[in-house]
Amino acid sequence: MANGQLKSVAGLLLVLNFCMYAIVLGIGSWAMNMAIEHGFVIGPGFDLPAHFSPIYFPMGNAATGFFVTFAMIAGVVGIASILAGFNHYRYWNINSMPGALSAATIAWTLTLLAMGFAWKEIELQIRNSRLVLCPTNIDFVST
Template sequence: MAKNLKPVALLLLMLNLCMYVILAIIGGWAVNIAIDRGFILGPGLRLPAHFHPIFFPIGNWATGFFVVFSLLAGVVGIASGFVGFTHIRHWSYHSLQPAAIIGLIAWALTVLAMGLACQEISLDRRNAKLGTMEAFTIVLTATQLFYVLAIHGGSRGPVPVERPHAVS
């Protein structure tokens, strides 16, 4: 494997892990706000006519979906960071596969959250912390892709083949 991409992958991994942790923290804060300030219905009252199943009192109509998918992307991204550290430590063909697949899953969820962040930006009226969460999501989309490309670029070389031992 190409050893010259190992420091690049490690730098991107640490950057992404820190950003995914911040994304998950802000997402958890937004979910807490939604739980604390959401709809409260008393006995005999009905749901409002335009009830939104993912209601967030901060932000706009895209906020609920954006927060949920960002929180998912943050948690999977943190898991990607832990698996990535194992791959960086071993830097072998066998540790590449789990790191690459969970990195791609985290990137796919981040791309989905980025699309919702762009929708939320276009709808306007949002909280400053949600703006930070949107910025982190957009930056993470690029840096997670570069991380996955860096660990794949480092995998160039001979693939180990396992052969059964000859019995004589």
């Protein structure tokens, strides 16, 4: 009885983790695409800017590049851990559990690392000029 209940909970968690990592990969891929398209142009005759960083993002602050990079790595490893978890879900025996557990632990630690960079991005509070906050003292005129 309990074995069947745990298997259904594991299946639900696999689906939720897949959705979470797919969303992380989607948003991270969009941000990486924006960074590549709107990054520095380096070619013959162009000098590197004074504060050049290979992980430059035109949005956010100095921690954005690290955050997006590690979030995408965590997303890819998370999808791989979901595949290992699905294999364990399919066989549901003690022999398939160590592989799924180790893959899930690695994905979890990489997700924690990306979360640490997200906290650093929030802590810096230095924003790019494109991320100007709207003033809070706007007087709305009713028509």
